[in-house]
Structures are given as C-alpha cells and as structure tokens.
Amino acid sequence: MKAEEHQLRARFRTLTDYAATYLAVLATVIVVAPLVAIFAYLVFKGASSLNLAFFTQIPKPPGEIGGGMSNAIFGSAILLGLASAIGVPVGIGGGIFLAEFGRGTKLANAVRFTADVLNGVPSIVMGIAIYSLVVVPQGHFSALSGGVALGIMMIPTVCRTTEEMLLMVPHAVREAALALGVPNWRSVLSITVKTASPGIITGCMLAFARVAGETAPLLFTALGNQFWSANLNQPIGALPLQIYVYAISPYDDWHRLAWAGALVLIVLIVLAVSLVRYVTSRGVLKGAS
Amino acid sequence: MGVGIEVIDLNAWYGANHTLQDINLKIPANQVTALIGPSGCGKSTFVRCINRMHETNPIARVTGTVRIGDLDIYEDAKPVEIRRRVGMVFQRPNPFPTMSIYDNVAAGLKLNGYSNRRVLDSVVERSLQNSALWDEVKDDLKKKSGASLSGGQQQRLCIARALAVDPEVLLMDEPASALDPVSTSKIEDLIFQLKSQYTIVIVTHNMQQAARVAEKTGFFLNGRMVEFDSTDKIFTNPSDKRTEDYITGRFG
Amino acid sequence: MTRIRFHQSLDDLKERLLVMAGLAEQGIQRATEAYRVHDLSICDLVSRSEIAINRLEREIDQAALDLLAMEQPMAGDLRFILSVIKINTDLELVGDAADAISERVRGMDQMAAAELPVDIPRMASMAAEMVRKSLQSFIDADAELARSVLTMDDAVDDMNRAAYKALTRVMEEQSHLAPQALNALMIAHALERVGDHATNIAEDVIFWVQAADVRHMKSLKKAGLLP
Numbered sequence: 001m002k003a004e005e006h007q008l009r010a011r012f013r014t015l016t017d018y019a020a021t022y023l024a025v026l027a028t029v030i031v032v033a034p035l036v037a038i039f040a041y042l043v044f045k046g047a048s049s050l051n052l053a054f055f056t057q058i059p060k061p062p063g064e065i066g067g068g069m070s071n072a073i074f075g076s077a078i079l080l081g082l083a084s085a086i087g088v089p090v091g092i093g094g095g096i097f098l099a100e101f102g103r104g105t106k107l108a109n110a111v112r113f114t115a116d117v118l119n120g121v122p123s124i125v126m127g128i129a130i131y132s133l134v135v136v137p138q139g140h141f142s143a144l145s146g147g148v149a150l151g152i153m154m155i156p157t158v159c160r161t162t163e164e165m166l167l168m169v170p171h172a173v174r175e176a177a178l179a180l181g182v183p184n185w186r187s188v189l190s191i192t193v194k195t196a197s198p199g200i201i202t203g204c205m206l207a208f209a210r211v212a213g214e215t216a217p218l219l220f221t222a223l224g225n226q227f228w229s230a231n232l233n234q235p236i237g238a239l240p241l242q243i244y245v246y247a248i249s250p251y252d253d254w255h256r257l258a259w260a261g262a263l264v265l266i267v268l269i270v271l272a273v274s275l276v277r278y279v280t281s282r283g284v285l286k287g288a289s
Numbered sequence: 290m291g292v293g294i295e296v297i298d299l300n301a302w303y304g305a306n307h308t309l310q311d312i313n314l315k316i317p318a319n320q321v322t323a324l325i326g327p328s329g330c331g332k333s334t335f336v337r338c339i340n341r342m343h344e345t346n347p348i349a350r351v352t353g354t355v356r357i358g359d360l361d362i363y364e365d366a367k368p369v370e371i372r373r374r375v376g377m378v379f380q381r382p383n384p385f386p387t388m389s390i391y392d393n394v395a396a397g398l399k400l401n402g403y404s405n406r407r408v409l410d411s412v413v414e415r416s417l418q419n420s421a422l423w424d425e426v427k428d429d430l431k432k433k434s435g436a437s438l439s440g441g442q443q444q445r446l447c448i449a450r451a452l453a454v455d456p457e458v459l460l461m462d463e464p465a466s467a468l469d470p471v472s473t474s475k476i477e478d479l480i481f482q483l484k485s486q487y488t489i490v491i492v493t494h495n496m497q498q499a500a501r502v503a504e505k506t507g508f509f510l511n512g513r514m515v516e517f518d519s520t521d522k523i524f525t526n527p528s529d530k531r532t533e534d535y536i537t538g539r540f541g
Numbered sequence: 542m543t544r545i546r547f548h549q550s551l552d553d554l555k556e557r558l559l560v561m562a563g564l565a566e567q568g569i570q571r572a573t574e575a576y577r578v579h580d581l582s583i584c585d586l587v588s589r590s591e592i593a594i595n596r597l598e599r600e601i602d603q604a605a606l607d608l609l610a611m612e613q614p615m616a617g618d619l620r621f622i623l624s625v626i627k628i629n630t631d632l633e634l635v636g637d638a639a640d641a642i643s644e645r646v647r648g649m650d651q652m653a654a655a656e657l658p659v660d661i662p663r664m665a666s667m668a669a670e671m672v673r674k675s676l677q678s679f680i681d682a683d684a685e686l687a688r689s690v691l692t693m694d695d696a697v698d699d700m701n702r703a704a705y706k707a708l709t710r711v712m713e714e715q716s717h718l719a720p721q722a723l724n725a726l727m728i729a730h731a732l733e734r735v736g737d738h739a740t741n742i743a744e745d746v747i748f749w750v751q752a753a754d755v756r757h758m759k760s761l762k763k764a765g766l767l768p
Contacts, residue, residue: 104347172383176447178345180397180454181373190400194387497613524615526752536615538544 039266046263049256054264059226059242062251069261071228072242073268075143076212078230079222079238082147083211087154088204092193094155095162095200100188112163119156126153127217135221143229143236146222150214154207161203165196201280205273212269215240239265291488292358292457293318294339299353301334301343308334310512312353316505321480321489323503323520325496327535330509332492336460339490340375341368357458373401376451380463382443384435384450390426393435393446397454412453420449421479441472448479452487459483461491465498477502496536500524508532547612551621554604558625558632561597562676564590565632568639569672569735573665575646576728584643594636601629617749624749628679631738631745635672638731638738645728655721658707661728664700667693668732671739678743684750690743691755697736704729 053068060067094111102108121129126149134145169192177187193200215238218224223235224245239261246258294316301309309331316322324332337343338351341362355362362371384393392399394413403409413430417423422445426433435446444464451459461480465473480489480502493499499506500520507517508529516523516532527533534540568590575583605626608614614622671693678687704726711722744756761767 170383172379172381173385175342175345175379176383176385176450177396177400179340179342179372179377179379180400180450181369181371182397182400183369186400191385191396195385197387496615525619527616533616537618538547540543 042259042263042266046256046259046261049260050263054257054260058228059257062249062254065253067257069237069239069242069257069264071225072237072239072261073264075222075225075229075237076239076265076268078143078232078236079146079150079218080208080212082144082232083150083154084204084208086148086151087158087207087211090151091155091158091204091207092162092200094159095166095203096188096193098159098163099166100184100192112160115156115159118152119160122216123153123214124216124219127220130217131220138233140233141221141223141235143222143232143234146218146236146238147232149217149221150211153211153214153217154204157207157210158200158203161206162196162200165199165203166192168199169195198280201276205276209269209273212272213240213265215244239268290457290486291319291484294458294488294490295354295356296339297354297356299335299338299355300351301331301338302350303334303346304348308512309338312514314507314514314517316488316490318488319484319486320505321484321491321503322505322507323499324490324492324507324509325494325499325535326509327540328494331512332507332509333462335509336377336462336490336492339458340377340460341371342377344368373397373454374456375458375460376454376456378444378447378451378459378461378464381467382440382447384438384443384446386434386436388435389431390433390435390438390446391430394449394453396450401454413449416449416453419452419483420445421475421482422446422449439472441468441475444468444472444476445479448476452483457488459487459489461489463492463494466494473498496524508535510535544612547608547614547618550604550608550612551618554601554608554622554625557597557601557604558628559676559680561594561601561629561632562679564594564597565635565639566669566672566676568594568636569642569665569669572639572642572646573662573669575643576649576665577662579646579650581647581650584647587639587643591636591640594633598629598633602626605629620749620752624745627745628742631741635735635738638735641731642728645724645731649721649724652720652724655718657711657718657722657725659704659725659729660700661725661732664697664704664729664732667697667700668735668739671697671736672742675739675742675746678746682746682750684747687743687746687750690739694736694740697733701729701733 053066054070055068055073056070057066057068058071059069094115098108098112102111130145130149130152134148135141138145173195174187174192177191178184182191218238218241222238222241224241225235225237229236243258243261243265246254246261249255294314296312296314296316299309299312300307312335324335326332334343339355339357339362343349343351351363354364357371357374360366385396388396391413394416395409398409398412414423414427417426422442425442426438426446435443438446444467448459448464465476468476477498480491483489491499491503503520505517506520506523508515508523508527508531510531516527516529518528522528523532524536527536568587571583571587571590574580575587605622608622612618671690674686674693675690678684678690708722708726708729712719715722741756744754747753747755758767
C-alpha cells in the first residue's frame with residue numbers, strides 16, 4: 001500500500017511542478033506582452049514618418065507638409081537637464097539624511113512623510129502650483145519653471161530609493177570604515193554611498209524616465225514653443241507637449257508626426273538610461289558586488 | 290611598537306542592560322591576550338570599549354577608565370583619533386565591496402587625507418607583506434575587487450587594512466571563526482609574527498586557539514572578568530572553579 | 542551539564558583503573574599469603590591475575606590516548622588523564638612485583654625451611670597498606686591521604702636496608718642457608734619496590750588534585766635545585 005501511495009504522491013508533485021512553471025511563464029508573458037505590443041505599434045505607426053528632417057527641422061505651419069520636432073527634442077533635453085540638476089542632488093541629499101543622519105528623529109519622519117505626499121500629488125496640480133510660485137512672480141512662462149516642476153517631481157523617487165539603497169548597505173561595511181578612524185560623514189560619503197551607488201543611480205533613472213514623459217505640468221510652466229529656443233526665461237518646447245498638441249489637432253500630417261514623436265520619445269528614454277548604465281558599469285571592478 | 294592597556298572600573302550598558310560590570314585589567318604590551326567566555330558574557334563589548342566602537346550604538350553607555358599607554362581614551366581623546374591607534378578585525382571579513390585590493394588596504398589612509406602615490410604604494414605593499422597576503426595578490430592589486438578573494442584571503446586583507454594605518458593595538462573579534470582550519474592556522478601564525486610590533490587582543494570562542502596563540506588569557510562570565518592569568522595556568526590549573534567548569538565543558 | 546559523553550568516559554577510565562588496582566592489591570596480598578603458608582596453588586592465582594593486569598594496562602593506555610586526542614581535555618580533566626596513565630604503569634609494576642614474590646615462593650618450596658632474621662610478613666603488610674591508602678586517595682581524590690603515604694615510604698626503605706644487612710650476615714656466617722637468605726632478600730627487595738610504586742601513585746594523585754609536582758623533593762632540595 002505504502003509504495004503505491006508514494007508513487008501517486010510523486011506523480012502529483014511532478015504535475016504541480018509543471019503547472020506552477022507554466023503559470024509563471026504565462027504571468028511573465030502577460031506582463032511583457034503589453035510593452036512589446038505598444039512598442040511594436042509605435043514602430044508600425046511612427047517609423048515611416050522618421051526622416052532626417054524630423055530631427056533637424058522645427059514644426060511647419062499647419063497645412064504645410066514636413067517639418068520636424070528638433071526644437072521639442074532639444075527642449076526636452078534642456079528641461080530634463082534642469083530637472084535632474086534640481087531633483088538628483090536634493091533627492092540624494094534627502095535620502096542620505098534619512099538613512100544616515102536622521103534615523104529615528106521626528107524631522108526624518110516628517111521629511112519622509114512629505115516626500116510620500118509629494119509623490120502622490122497629481123502632475124497637473126504640480127504644474128498649477130509652480131505656475132503660482134514661479135510663473136506668476138516672473139510674469140511669463142519659462143523653461144526654468146518647467147525644469148523646476150519636473151525637478152520637484154523627481155525628488156520623492158530619488159530620495160526614497162536612495163534611502164532604501166543606503167539602508168541595504170551591510171552594517172559590517174560601515175563598521176569597517178568607522179574602525180579605521182574615518183569620521184562618520186566621510187564614511188557615509190566615500191563608503192556607504194559609493195557601495196549603494198548602483199541602486200541610487202537606478203533610482204535616479206527611474207525618476208528621470210518618469211518625468212521625461214510628463215506633459216501636464218509643462219502646460220502651465222514651459223508652455224511649449226513652436227520655434228527654436230534656448231533661452232531659459234522663455235517658453236520652451238518639449239517632446240510630450242508637442243506630441244499632445246499634434247495628437248489633438250485636426251491635421252493628419254501632424255498626427256503622423258505625433259506617432260513619430262512618441263516613438264522617438266520612448267527610444268530616447270531607453271537610450272539615455274542605457275547610456276548611464278554603460279558609463280557607470282565601466283567603473284566597476286572584476287568581481288565587485 | 291605596541292603599548293599596554295590599563296582598564297579601571299569599566300562598566301558598560303546597552304540601554305538598560307548592564308553588559309560589563311567593574312572590569313579591572315592590565316593588558317601587557319607586545320603580547321597576545323585572549324578573552325574567552327560563553328556567548329553573551331561581554332567579551333566582544335569589552336574590546337569594542339577599547340576602540341570606542343561600543344558607543345556607535347545610540348543606546349550604549351560607558352563609565353570607567355581605559356588607558357592606552359599614557360592616554361586616557363575617554364577623557365583625553367576623540368573616538369576618531371583612538372580608532373586610528375587601535376585597529377580592529379571583525380568576525381566576518383568585511384572588505385569594502387566596491388574597492389580594489391589596493392584601495393581597500395589604502396582606505397584608512399586615503400580617507401584620512403593622504404594622497405601621496407609613493408607613500409601609499411609602499412604602505413600597501415608593507416601591510417600586505419605583514420599580513421602574509423602580498424605574494425598571492427601582488428599582480429592583481431588594482432584589477433580585482435576586495436570581495437573577489439577567498440574567505441581566508443579576505444580576512445588577511447582586512448588585517449592588512451587595519452595595519453596600514455599603523456596602529457599600536459590590534460583588536461581581533463573572533464577573527465578565524467568563519468574560516469577553515471588551514472586559513473585559521475595561517476591567521477594564527479600571522480598573529481604570532483605580529484605581536485612583536487603590536488599589542489594584540491583576541492576574542493575567541495575556541496579555547497584551543499586561545500591556548501595556541503596567547504600568553505595571557507582572561508575568562509569573562511556574565512559581564513564580569515572572573516580570572517586573568519597566564520594562558521598555561523588557566524588551562525592546566527585555573528584558580529576559580531567557574532573557569533575550570535567552563536574550560537572543561539561542564540557548562541557553556 | 543554539557544559534554545556528558547566525555548564525563549562518562551572519564552568515569553569509565555577511573556572504573557577500569559580501579560579494577561586493575563584491585564587486581565594488583567590482591568596480587569600483593571596473595572603473594573604474601575603464599576609466602577606465609579607455603580601454598581603453591583595461590584602462586585598460580587597470582588600468575589593468572591598478572592595476565593589480566595597486563596591486558597588492562599594496554600587497554601587503559603589506549604583509552605586515555607583516545608580521550609586526549611578526541612576530547613581536548615583541559616585543567617583538572619587533563620591532569621586526571623595524565624595521572625591515570627602514570628598510575629597505570631605503577632600498578633602494572635606492582636603486579637610484576639607480586640609475580641616476582643610468588644616466583645620466589647615457588648623457589649622456596651624446593652629448599653629446606655629456615656628461620657631467618659627478617660620479618661617479611663610485617664614488611665609486606667606495610668607495603669600493602671601503602672598501596673591500599675594510595676588507591677583510596679585516588680578514589681576519594683584525597684590529597685592529604687596521599688601525602689600520608691609519602692611518609693610511610695621511609696619505614697619500608699629502612700626495613701629493606703635492615704633486611705639486607707641481616708641477610709648478608711646470614712649468608713656469610715651460615716652459608717648453607719644462603720639460598721634461603723637470597724630468596725628472602727629478593728622478596729624484601731620486591732616489597733621495597735612495591736612501596737616505591739605506592740609512593741609514585743600517591744604523588745600522581747597529589748598532582749591531579751592539587752596541580753602540585755611533589756616528586757623527588759628531598760633529593761632536589763639536597764642538590765640545591767629546589768628552595
């Protein structure tokens with residue numbers, strides 16, 4: 001009796017094993033499929049509109065065929081540069097404070113709470129807020145205000161990720177640094193932060209990828225610009241903004257450009273992230289964790 | 290050269306837990322002193338009071354006097370200064386994971402502002418020689434990370450790192466407990482060679498290790514130091530029955 | 542209490558040593574009895590015990606070696622095992638002495654009876670008493686009792702010296718009794734050795750219990766090597 005029982009159980013176990021593997025693969029496919037589908041669709045709709053003109057020319061007036069989004073691409077780059085200049089240092093600084101210097105203090109709890117709330121603010125509300133705080137006093141829309149809005153939106157993600165990555169650095173590593181007679185601040189910067197840097201960089205890139213596609217806050221700050229502009233105090237174009245404007249327009253030509261723009265936006269984000277990964281991995285040693 | 294350590298009426302707390310009670314002890318210079326005792330007896334806390342690492346824990350408190358040489362380390366010096374004079378090697382090897390072997394050894398100096406290339410090179414080589422690791426890593430100093438070495442090599446790397454800042458005292462908290470017997474022997478031989486230049490205090494669970502490397506042994510129990518004497522006396526004819534019961538395995 | 546198996550092994554070792562001790566003590570008593578009543582059958586018993594004693598010596602040494610290698614004994618346990626190894630040897634030699642005495646008794650059987658100016662039974666009972674006390678001190682871990690054995694050795698040595706003097710005189714003046722006298726001298730010598738071995742056992746007990754090495758105190762003091 002016993003031997004038969006064992007055989008049946010063994011068979012049941014094998015079947016369960018196969019079923020579980022199958023379900024896991026299925027789940028993965030379900031997750032990845034939409035991404036692949038979106039990307040494929042974008043390529044299908046937008047690739048045909050990609051030409052050199054797209055990247056070198058500014059938009060033509062409605063009715064005229066052709067033109068490009070060079071100003072929007074450049075504008076996005078400017079805005080994201082500004083946003084990173086604000087979001088990354090403040091976010092990392094906040095994360096370092098939360099993880100290393102303020103553990104358990106009321107201030108740290110308040111900061112963390114604030115970051116979480118900030119994260120939940122709808123992007124359009126952020127746009128309106130920066131409108132009141134920057135655009136109105138300045139008297140005009142500007143790239144600067146757009147950069148500020150996007151930068152503030154980056155802060156919570158960078159901050160929380162930094163904090164978490166720093167907390168994951170093993171206590172033993174910090175102790176080793178302290179035991180060498182290294183002052184605490186130096187140990188935090190040179191050892192702990194450095195050890196956590198891959199994770200921190202990932203956090204920055206997550207924030208970057210998120211704000212790269214934000215449109216709503218830019219409506220009230222950078223406003224958008226059909227012409228080429230490199231002036232921080234003037235409205236500036238941005239790729240998501242331009243896509244939005246073209247997409248809701250009644251012109252087919254502009255629709256095609258919108259598809260192309262969407263494709264370019266995704267590709268540029270992926271490229272930017274990959275570039276950062278490549279550059280930072282060059283500095284990693286053989287066998288380092 | 291090493292210096293002697295004098296401990297007077299040392300008491301230590303973790304929050305409300307009175308971890309060390311009235312410790313009085315003189316650790317001789319240029320010798321190896323072993324501290325043995327069951328888990329939780331306070332021996333690790335004790336060595337962490339000597340390099341003021343105990344107080345990195347926010348709920349830790351210390352009273353009493355610890356003198357290293359002529360210096361009262363609690364009254365007359367800052368923790369950072371003391372930790373440069375007292376090196377520490379931990380139970381689990383903990384090389385800096387993002388740094389090369391070279392940078393690991395040089396870390397203590399670099400992070401304290403020394404940047405002269407030639408000085409660093411010679412210190413790194415000397416430290417790795419002194420920790421019997423030089424021959425095994427001299428070709429990969431900057432190419433391999435500290436974490437890519439074997440366990441025994443990592444621990445010797447940590448010893449080299451501690452030696453690089455030229456301390457007078459070396460504290461070792463169960464340095465070989467995570468290592469295999471061959472690596473353990475290498476570490477023990479190393480300790481034997483090092484004691485002519487440093488004063489070494491080693492915490493160990495392994496009584497045979499204490500017997501092998503140390504001239505003096507102290508037995509800790511429940512936060513007190515029960516007996517402190519020459520190692521051969523402790524292991525052949527201890528004065529206190531509690532010591533005898535512990536080392537013959539009647540408890541602990 | 543931890544290391545129960547180890548402490549069990551220590552108790553077993555003690556037990557085995559005491560079995561051997563019993564045989565050795567019994568050997569001396571029987572040999573003395575054989576001398577007193579001239580009974581050769583008792584000599585046979587002594588010879589048989591001798592074999593058992595020799596076997597036990599080997600077993601105990603092996604057991605002690607194993608304990609040293611496997612258990613890393615320390616302090617009191619280490620001193621105990623060392624003393625067992627040493628007492629082991631002395632007990633085996635006591636057994637040898639008993640055997641030698643019984644051989645002499647067998648030899649005596651071939652000779653005519655003779656009155657000799659030496660009190661072998663008294664010497665034997667002193668030596669046997671020393672052995673008994675030293676073994677009791679081992680059983681009880683009693684260093685004071687062991688020390689009392691040390692003082693008894695002088696008496697046995699004196700008796701041996703007196704026997705030597707008396708018996709050599711007999712051999713010179715009554716040469717027809719020379720074989721008997723020589724026999725008696727050899728028995729006396731064996732008993733003196735028994736006294737020495739009992740002393741050694743007592744010294745080993747003192748080493749185990751008090752970690753004090755009290756061997757050769759007199760001669761070393763005399764040579765100025767001890768205070």
